[in-house]
Each structure stands twice: as C-alpha cells, then as structure tokens.
Amino acid sequence: MAKIETVDANLYYGDFHALKNISMKMEENTVTALIGPSGCGKSTYLRLFNRMNDLIDSTQISGQILVDSEDIYSKNINVDELRMKVGMVFQKPNPFPKSIFENVAYGLRVNGEKNKTYITDKVYESLRQAALWDEVSDKMNKSAFELSGGQQQRLCIARALAISPSVILMDEPASALDPISTAKIEELIHELKKQYTIVIVTHNMQQASRVSDFTGFFYLGELVEHGATAKIFTQPNNKQTENYITGRFG
C-alpha cells in the first residue's frame, strides 16, 4: 500500500493550469525527489499533500490525493490533523521569532499538548534527530535568529519532527545553505528515511541522485517521467528528462 498516491491530480490557479493529470505513488520509508525547471509545478505538487494550496484564493483542485489511502480533500478530513501527519520544511529557513525551545515546542503547543515533561522530552528528541542538539543544548532560551542559516534549517526540521509526522515534505531545503550545511542536511535525510516518508523538491541533480530512491521529473505542469532514481539518472526513457538531467536545458 502506497503511503502517498495521487490519481489524475489537477490544479488551477484561476485560469492557469499548473498541474496536469499527475498520477504518482510514493511508498513508505522512501525518499522521492521532484525535479524539473523553475515554474514547472514541483512546489505546487508538493503542497498538495498538506493542503497548503488551500491558502491561495482561486485555486481549484481535482483528482484524488491520498495519504494512507485516505482522500485528504474529502469533506470529513481535518486539515490541522492532516498537517500534523504531513510535516513540511521550506526553502528558506523560517524560524519563528521565539526561542529555540519554543520553536520546536510550537507544533505541540498549538495542538493542545500541555504536559511539560512530554513537551521537553519531545523537543530534545527532535533536536537530536535533526542533529542539532549538540550545537544548541546550552542555549535553548536564545532567540532562534541567533543561529546560522544551516542551523536554522535543521531547527525547522526538528520543528517539523516534533509533532511526530509520518511524512515530511521538503521544498528545496538546502538551496539557501552552504555546502557543509547542505551535506549535513543530506545526511539527515538518510537517517530520517528509516522512520519517515520523504518527498523533496530540489534543483540540485547531484543531491537528487544522492538522497532519493525515486525521482519524478516535472515539465510545464506535467509529470514527464517517474521511477527509481538510479534508472532515471542513468537511462531515462524520455528525451526531455535526459536533456534536463544532463543540463542541456532548464
């Protein structure tokens, strides 16, 4: 049973047809990379899974989008609960104007968790999972803005982990970071895969090939090709995919 699945997913921004009949499956505990030229709809597709596109007026969505075999756009779905199940990490690190501790605790608090020891345990655990604990253990009450960009991004990952999601969406999580921080994040993705299903958007082909098990190539709102990363990067079926991967356009 696939963890995430879309069947003929379409999305319109007003009149603009941004996603065209996308059908794709993602298995549990795998990393799927979404690649493609700018504006092809990767972020839009990613944001289907936690219903982030709902926030934009005049979007229209059709088709089936399933997480754990449940249609997440059906009426009886609670969006807040869905978002707890499907965590997200954004392109630019975007910590809240709060302390490091409160950043990670935020998701628990807004979802009604009151137990102090539970919150503390969970925050520490998430920071460890995000490989940030050693660097921040002595400054839990400092503002999150005092961290470096790479640390901030890992903080955002810890923040997403704290609410115990089973899926993590990452939209170009390393694009604003230096090579060392990027390497750390990639390492992290490897670790996290054991527990989570990860979907990552990236413009970095090496990164895609390093971290992902499966890759989907998007072009002008269409899913051109989808398959095992090893296969896509060595012998793609489609000419466009090959051109893109080898850097001949994009």
Place this chain on the structure above:
Amino acid sequence: MAKPFHKKLFEKIIEGILTLSGSITSLAVILIVIFLFKEGLGLFNQSPIAKGFVLVVNKNNPVNTLDAKSIKNIFDHEITNWKKVGGERDTIILFYLDDINSIYTEEQIGQNLENLPTLFSNLTDSISGIIAFIPKTYINSDFKGKVITTDNIKVSKFLSGKEWFPTAEPAAQVGILPLILGTLWVSIGAILLSLPLGLAVSIYLAEIAHPRVRNTFKPIIELLAGIPSVVYGFFGLVVIVPLIQSVFNLPVGETALAGSIILAIMALPTIITIAEDSIRTTPRSMKEASLALGASRWQTIYKIVIPYSISGITAAAILGIGRAIGETMAVLMVTGNAASIPHSFLEPVRTIPATIAAELGESSQGGMHYQALFILGSILFVITLIVNLTVEYISSKQKLAKR
C-alpha cells in the same frame, strides 16, 4: 563630449535649488522651535500681577511677599486673616481702585484725580489690615504703605499649578496641571477605545478578509482620514454629546468621554493603516510554517503574526496617541472646556490644544496670557517630537531586526 559651460552652470544652479528645497523641512522645524520659545519663554520673567498695578499693604504689616495663589485666595475671600499668610492676627480688608469713590467725594479726589496718591497713602497708613490693588502710577515717593513683592512665575509652579485663570486679577493663575490632565484623560480614553478596534480591523484586513473585501474597506478608511476635524467635532456636538447627556443622565453632555469617542474615531485610520502595513510584513513563509505544523489561522495570527509585527503595532499605538494629544478643533467642540482637574470621564475637561485655540484670540500680544499659550504650544511640540522620535527608534530597530 564636453558640455557647454552655461549648461553645466545651469545644472549646478538647479542642484543648489534642490538642495535648498531639501533642507526646507529642517529649516521649518528649527524656525518653529525658535518662534514658539521666543514668544513663550518671557513668561518666566513675569510677575503674575496685572501689568501696571501693584499690591500695597500697611507698612506695619510683616508680610512682604505673597505668591499668586495666596493673592487669589485673599481676593476671593478664601483667606480672610493675615495670620494665614504669615502675618499677625488681623482681618484682611480688600481695597480696589473703584472703592475710592465710596469713601471719598469727588471733591476730595480732585477734578484731575490729582489727590489720589495722597488719599491712597493715607488709607494704607490708617487701615492696618488693608491690601490694596491699585495702579502703579499712584504710588509716590512719600507713599506711606508698603508694596508687596511677588515672585515671578516659576516653571515648577506652572507645571504643577492646579488653577488656570490666566486673566484673573489681581494675580493671574497659570497652573496647567488641569490642562495636562485633561489632555491625558481624553487621549488615553481615545486610545483605549480605538486601539482594540483599530487592531481588530487591521488584523481583519491584513489576514482574514478576502482581497475583495479589503479593497473596498481600504478606501473607506482613507476617507475616514480625510474628513476634516471640524466636521467630526460638529458631528460629536450634535450627535454624541446629546447621546451621552441622555444615556448617563448628565447636566451637560460635553464631557471627556465625548472627546475620547470623537478622537478614537479620528485616530482609527492612523492606527489601522500603520498596524496593517506592519502586520503585512510578516513573511508568508513564516505563516505557512505555522499552518504546516497544524496551527489554526487564528493561532498563527496571535502566536506568530502579532509577535512578529509587535513593534509596528506599538508604533501605531504611539502615533495614535500623538494624533489624539494634538487634535484641536473636534476636542474643543465637544469636551466642554472646563479647566478643572477631571475626576471622571463624565465631566467636562479642557485640553492643551483646545485652550490655545479658544484663548489665543483674546490674549494680547506679548502679554502673560499670550506667553503662557505659546508655552503650551511648545509643550505640545515637545510631546509630538518625543512621540515621533520614539516611533522612529522603534521602526529603525525593527528594520535592523528584520534584516
């Protein structure tokens, strides 16, 4: 390609003109400071006794100086014995210039009032408890009484004095505490009303309302800002004042509350515009991050958006107060203008700007009253300067933090 000389000169001249224009606001501010203080500062070299008059007492009276307050109390019959002001036990007998006619006949006074100095001299000499308020010109060198000296108006007395009777005789009372408190009451009342309302509207417009709704609301709020303050005052006078009078069953409806309500309405556009701008600077990604963690929109607003834009919201509140403190006409028309220390919102009060507007026309140029009003203006100026600098400081800090 070299430019001809006259063209270069032309450019230089234009540049000079532009530079001059650029400095116009600084020049204006400096001029305002100079002229306000130039007209006002003389106040503190003035005696509160009406110009050209003196107060005289019997030469055996041990009292040498009296302050403005005691003089007023004496002439208001509130102090009736010299003991109260440091003299001997003796009843105070008031004497005004006009009283001369009831004591002496026209013959005795003389056709050209030539006997007046002697008569005054004799009077003060013969009545031990007398205090006479007479023109200086009638005091001769052989005058047998004693002229009372009065301290000049002091800054501390001016600020803390509880009585504002700048045209009172024999001694003017220029204590501005009632005016300061009146201004504060009205302004604080206004901000208490308009801040919650303004914040709610700015949050609604920035975060909740559909863009279409926002686009219709914004021009309406701009319009609210464009209505002249006399029109607000007039509306307050004919609608809000009678309403307050009947709701609270008051003798008059012109109260601090009426002023606060009108000011609150007038401060709304300032607060809404600035707070909304600041709320809208919250990065979209930060809001999305909150929503992606399962927070509701409302949780996102009060846990992320408001803390993030708090400095802008503070600036909005401060500017709103600044506007309220300086507003003149509307307040003048609805607050009843009683220069007494307010005890509740349902009493008439008088604010600093309203005082200036109402009284400057009747004060004579260069006189004490006139100077006092200019000092009031200077105080307003300083207050708004502080308000502006605070806002400037807050927003520069905000810019730094968000870099």
Place this chain on the structure above:
Amino acid sequence: MTLERRKELERSKKRSEKIAFGTFRAMSLLVVGILFVILGFIIIKGISVISWDFITKMPEDGMTKGGIYPAIIGTFCLIGGSMIFSFPIGVLSGIYINEYASNGLVVRFIRLMTNNLAGIPSIVFGLFGMSLFVNTLGFGDSIIAGSLTLGLMTLPIVIRTTEEALKSVDNSFRQGSYALGATKLQTIRRVTLPIAYPNIITGLILSIGRVSGETAPILFTVAAYFLPKLPHSIFDQVMALPYHLYVLATSGTNIEESRPMAYGTALVLIMIVLFLNLIANALRKYFSKKVKMN
C-alpha cells in the same frame, strides 16, 4: 493523547477561531458603519439646505440665513495660496531626497525632520504662523499668512508623496538614460519625472483635501468670523469653510437657528473631500490603464 481528546481539542480550536474571526469582522463592520453613519447623517441633514443660493449668497441675519459664498471663496483662496507655496518646494525637496542626496546620514536626517514636521499638531502651526507671518513679518491676518501656514503644514505630505512616486520608478530606467549619456538633471526631467508624475499628481490632490478642512492653523492667521465681502488682495482676511462651520456650530449669534446653515456647510466640506478622493482614484485608474496600454 486519546482520540477523544484530540477531537475535543480540534473542536475548541475551531470554536475559538470562529469567535475571534467573527469578532474581528464585526469590529471592522462597525468601523465602516461609523463612517456611513457620519456621512449619512450629514448628507441627510445637509442636503435640503444646499441650493444655488446657499453656495452663491452672502450670509444674512446673523448667519442664520443666506449662503456661505465668501467662505467657499476664502477656502479656495487658501487652497490656491498654499498650493503655490508647498507644491513646487515640496516636489523639489522630494526630488532632492530621492535623486540627489547621496549621503545616507543626510537623507535620514531630512526624513526625520520631515516626519517631525508632519507630526506637529495643527494648532502649533497656527501659533507659529501667527508669530512669524502675522506679527513678525507684519502680514496681519491675511490670505498670505494663512496660505503660508497651511502650505508649511502640507509640505511633508507633498514631499513624501513625491518621494514615494520617485522611489517606485524602476532604477533600470535611470540607468538606461545614463547609458545614453544623459546628465542627472536630464534623466530626472525626461525619464524619471514623467514616469512618476501620475503618482505625484494623485498625492497632491489628496493633500488639497487636507488644506481645505484644516481649522486650527487658520484661526489666528486668516480666518474671519464674519466678513460678507470678497478679498481684493492677498493681504485681506477671508472667511473659510471649516472655521465658518466651527463658528456656526459653537459661537454664532443664534446657534439654534443657524444649525441648518451648519449642516449645509459641513456637507459642502465633506463633498469637497469626497470629490477630491474620487478624482484621485479616477486618475489613479486612468494612469494605470495608460501604463498598461503602452
């Protein structure tokens, strides 16, 4: 957490959101409602007063009858006078700040002073105008003294408007012009200003609204309580609409009987402001269409 508790929490989250948003919406409607009440009240009370005679006749019978002609003319004189002063200087100043001043500290200082000037209460401008223009320069209560005072007060608005308009001109236009060998002045005159001027104009129109409604600055510099004739020179006193409304409302000889006059005057004032707003909005629309067509 149990499933039960989760559901309960979700419900309470939804509930507080509903309550909060409902409150905010209600408060916003209240604010808009206030505007409509004020406008509606004055329009309803004033509309029956307005007539051709009201606009073109002198006040009569202790200002309880007749019209407000001299006040209208006076206000237009003041608008004109203050515009002549504040527009050129303000626009030049805005150009200087945005295009010429290169030293960041100087710009910051000028901005600070401009903001300070903008924050000074109108009554303080009145005091200043009286001291400088009326007394020191000896203009007496006159159109020129009032116009200069009002002009000074609108200066910050004009400067900011110009600055904003110039700032929104994309730098590539300027660079394009420099690249063709144009001087700074030529660039400003032929490239920057033509692009910016629609925004400048709309801003200026809105600042006229402010001038037409201000009372405190003209109380002691120009406004006459009752003067049923038209001015002959800039050294004459005039009546003005806002002060006239104040007089009618609070200190006329017969307040009750002059109420209708007051409603009419208030309506005329509001109509001027509304009219200016409409023009500014229409111009904004017109210009933005024109830009799109180009």
